[in-house]
Every structure is written in structure tokens, then in C-alpha cells.
Amino acid sequence: MKKVLVIGGGIAGLTLALALKKVGIPVAVHEKYNHYQNQKTGFLIWSYAIKILQDLGVPVDEVGAPLEAFRIHGRKGRFVCKMPIGSVSRLHGANSYEVNRYRLSELLSRMVGDDLILGSECTSVSSVDGQAIATFADGGSDQGDILIACDGSNSVVRKFIHPGVHLRMLGAGGWISVINQRPPLLPLNTQMEFWQPGVKAGVADLGHGETRWYVAFKNYVPSAVESKKDQILNRMKPLPEIIKSCLECTDEDQMVPTQAGDLLALSPWYRDRVLMIGDAAHATSPYAGMGACSAIADASLLADLIASGRSVPAIFQDFQAVRKPAADSVIKDSRRGLDLSTCGDLKGWVRDWMFTNMPEKKLNQIVTDMVTGH
Template sequence: MAQASKVVVVGGGIGGLTVALALKRGGVEVEVHEKYDHLQSRATGFTIWSYAIKHLLDLGVDPDTLARLGSAIEFTEIRSRHGRLIESLPVGEVSRRLGAPTYDIQRHGLQEALIEALGAEHVKMGSEVVGIEQDADSATVVLKDGSRASGDLVIGADGAHSTLRDLVAGRHLELHYSGFSGWGALIPFTHELLPAQHHVEIWEKGSKGGVADVGGGRARWYVMHRAPAGGTSVDKQEILAHIDGWYELLAAAVEQTPEDGIVRTEAWDLAPIDSWIDGRVVLLGDAAHATTPFAAMGACMAIEDADALGRLLLSQSYETAFPAFEKERKERAEAVVKHGRTMGRVSQLQSTVALWLRDEFLAHVPPPKLAEIAEEMASGR
């Protein structure tokens, strides 16, 4: 069968926009449907590792735009509750060897950059998909307003709470709550304890936090803590009480943040599903393999999925491209989900003795091994 000439993408997040960009650059007509009528306005950021940045650059995303939206990380520091340096990962050095920087970057800004590279006319905002129809020749999404959009294929990139996932699986699939909730914000912020191009992470008993330079006199901060699912309110004084006695850098960032600028999140993931494919429909990113933030790989994995799927669809029919994509990415993605769970436990240990042993072990890791650890993360291995 011939390669696809039109693809409908469900979800206007990082994964959906990246796969649309990859396909458009290969001459495929694309149409992205995003259920919200605006980009997420949450003032947050994330780490995009070197391997994922390289994919974006190869797809034509402007490097100057990335530099404007974020800060290339030179060092990621892990510190104890009181600020003692446990280890410092040479992220900048290894990223340069890999051929692209690793960034701490604005989430909202990266979406805007991808839309600019793709062309806003290809993105339909406020267009919620509620169903799928497919036959021997096409796949069609059914929209909430009753209208339809058809293409040769449909790609489901609609996030952790995916509508398409249940349709592909043929049953409702429950996400797994990690037991951890988070607070965070992206703010104008500089501090003597936060050198330029540094990401400082603080590990505490049963909790962790961090502050990272995002460039342009801005920083992002976050705190993860144990909490029941379903909370919605944000109390700045509660956050300050939780981190009382921690490294003063984090408290300074929280103090400087207006309460209504703080975002509350929850860490959920997904057990492996049998298949990401149903006929002419395929899932990618969190829709296929939602992961917690503890491995710092969620957005990167979506970008890598998008690059792989785009490359395969541009070279062969979907009947061979979809299984090849699943074979290439499924085992790796599920390993990252599992690794995220492990990192959640390691970085937020409950035992005081285990905490001390972990920190002492990490503090004595030799520099070559630190470089190896940094390279594993930056390369996505």
C-alpha cells in the first residue's frame, strides 16, 4: 500500500506537534486537533535532554528560539537537605560530545516554537476528539461538536489521560498513582546559590525539590512530596512549612512566587498495554506509555516517539511502519516507565539509614562514573 498522504493528529502537546512537524517536512498533509482552545498557560518548565533536542533541531526548530526559551545545562547538582553537595553531573560536557545541548526550558514556549515551525494553520484549537471511525481506506475522528476530520491515518498523542488509548485498547485502562504530588512554578529569579546554566536538585527524606536556571533571569522550581491524589488547592505557607530547614535556595524561590502562580501536579504512570495499534490508529507519548517525572524523560520520550514514527511513515506503508514503530519503541518506553518508578523511590527514600547510605555512596562516585551517568541520561540510553 502507498504511504499516507494525510494524517490526523489528536493532541497538541509536545509529542503531537513534533510528529506533525516530522510528517509535514516529509510532504504529508497534517491536521492537529487540540481539545483546549488555548495552549496550556501553566508557568512550568522541564528538562529536554540532548538526544531529544537533536531531534528537534533536525526537524528545523530554530536553535536561537530554543536558546531564548531555555538555558543549556552545564551542571546538574544533587544536594542534601542542608545543601551539602552530593554529586555534580557534567551535563554540558557530555551533551556537547553528543552534538546538542541539554536544556531546562519553558513548557509553554516550546509548544509555541513547535507550532511556529509547523504553521498555525495546521493546528485546530478547541477541537476535542470523542471517537474514531475507520474503514479499509481511511480513519476519521469524531469531534465533540459532531463534526468529523478524516485522513489516511490517526495518531493519538493526547497525553496521559488519553481518550484514544481506551479506544485502541478496547477497554478502560487505569493510570497508576505514584503517591507523590508536586508544586512548581516558573518565575523571574536569580540567586547567588544558583549559578547560570545550573540545575540544583535537593533530596530529602520522602521528598525532593529543585531550582533550575531557565535563562533570561528566570528559573523554575519544584517540590515533590507524598500526598493523596485529587487535591487541587495550593497553599504557599504549606509549601514553605514542608521545606523548612532545606537548602535556602529553594525557599528563596518559593518566597518570590505569587501563590496564584504555583502549579500543583500529580505523578501518575501507566502499566504496559498490549498494543499501541488498532488498524489505522497508533498511539505515542504519554497516550501509549505515561510515566512519572522522576526519570525526567516524559517529554523527551514523546519527541523520540514522534521522530521514529515520522521517519518510518515517510519510508513505508502504515501496515509495516506501525509494527516497526512499536517494535522499536515499546520495550524502551516501558523500561523508562519502570525506571521512573525506581528513581521515585531512590530520590525520596523514607528510611533515615537508607538515605544516609545513598548520599554517602553518591558522594564518592568518581568523576568518570559521573560523566558516564550524565551521558546515559543525555543520550537517552
């Protein structure tokens, strides 16, 4: 293949570019922003996706910290269980990491180098005479043998494949933030979650003296009158002490709003010479902590298929056949994760009892499924 055109320089697009460069396939990545200011958040990348990044030579330690323990607190803030993420991850070949998203973007961008074109917003795509063509907001265009849409949940390229399809909004939402200090109540290499009726919150050590924290309401109606912090203070009761201390050292403009939506059962993911991967194909709500991991797995598999030298239709069909079942189950798990972590008092009591009394073997199996992406 002479050239792969990638639209979107997020985690899917940049990982794909690195994987293609590794096998010597020319690539051009067009990213609409000139900078990554809008991505000052963080995420958890499970072991199986970290392994892919490390195989591509990405020094993950520079942008995050290994996660050892995931501590869940249920109704009334009571401790429910501790998941052994670190030990189980290492059994499967790599640590899982809490990662600063902004720093990861910067790092991957540096590694992709001149093949990443910033400030290049794709406005439409087409497929003509065996070539895929993208046109840009500045009036320019670029073309390649195939075009891979990595332009995220509100994909412009998706309109070429599925005009009129939009995200299904779940009604949940809140904020995520990264602060450059670690609250004393947060142990190193630890993520803590607090599950209460109608709302969940979490806080995680990102390493390098940084912390990410988030709050998500199951039914979120934005308020025009209350500040972001007041919305949390007034609606999450009891407010976990550690979330309170995060709020105290966060500026309102550091709180990035999130609204959950997903794209279950969208098919096909391709048309002619254009294929969608990552959130563009299978956007998920964030409650399983798997969307970025799926995007990384997509990129890795796709690069292997492209390198295999098969025909474009065979590459696209095989890609969807392998990745769609996995992506659909992430979307369903995430919806279930939201219900489980925000359910009402009675269900919450049962849930807390189950996690508190869960046999070690069962808990390890749940962790194994998460770190391996199954």
C-alpha cells in the same frame, strides 16, 4: 500517505507534525485548548531529543538555556555531587536544555502553522473503510489514512484501543512553577536538586531571566485547609534557602499541581489505523525527566517509518517494537528515581555516600546514559 490525523498539540503532536511536514506528508493536528495557559511549566530536554528538534529547525535557544551542571544535595541539604551535563552532552552532538514549556509550545505551534487547529477537542475515534475518523466536541469530524493519538496521559483516544485502562497513580505529587526572575543563589545554566526523606525539590535556570522550581512529596495527600505554600513550608524540613526564595516570589496561582501516574506494560499501542505515541501510550511519572524526550523520539521515528511507504500494520508494529523497550525503561527509571531521591535516613545516608565517593568515570557513565536516552 495522503493525510495523517494527529490528536493533541503537545510536544509529541507538534514534533510529529513538523517531522511529517519536513518529508512532505500532509498532516492536521487537533488540539483541544485555544491557548497554552495550562502549561506554564518547564522541563529538561536531554541532548538526544534536542538534536531531533534542532534537525527540524527548532531554535531551542529562544525558549530555554543549555544546562551545564546538575548539582545534587542530599540529606540535611549537604552538597553531594555535580554532574557534568554540558560537557558530556556536547560529546554526543548537542547541549541538553532547560526549556520553558509554554514558550516551546508557542514556538512549535507557529512552525506548524495552519495545520494546527486549536479549540478542537476530540471525543471519539473510529476506523472505517481504510480511514481513521475523529469526531469533535463541536459535532464536527475529520479523517485521515491513519490517526496518531498524541493526547497525553489522560488520552481519550486510548479508550478506542484499551477501554477501561487508566493511569496507575503512584501517590506522589506536588507543584511546579516558572518565575520570571533568577534567584541569586542559582548559578546560570544550572539545575539544583535537594533530596530529603519523603520529599524532593529542584530549581533550574531556564535562561531569559526565568527559573523553574518544583517540589514533590513521595506520599502526597492534598490539603483542603492549608495553602499550597504552607503545605511546602510545613512539610519540607529543612527547606532549602533557594526554594524558600522561589516560594517568596511565586503567586499561589502560578503553582501548577502535579500528581504522578504511569502506564507500564500497556500493549499494543495500536488498533486498526490508530496508534498512540508519547504519554498517551506510555505515560511516565516525571522523576527521570524523560517523558518529553521520549515523546520527541517517538515522533521522529514514526515520521521516518511513515515516510518509508510501508504498510500501516508494518509501520505500527515496527514503531512499537523499537520504542516500547525504551519507554518501559524510562517508566521504571522514573519510579526508581522517586525512590532514590526520597528514601529514608539510612538508605539516604548510603546513597549520599555513594554519590559523594563515586569515581568520575562512573558519574560520567550515568550522565552519558541520561543525555543519550539509554
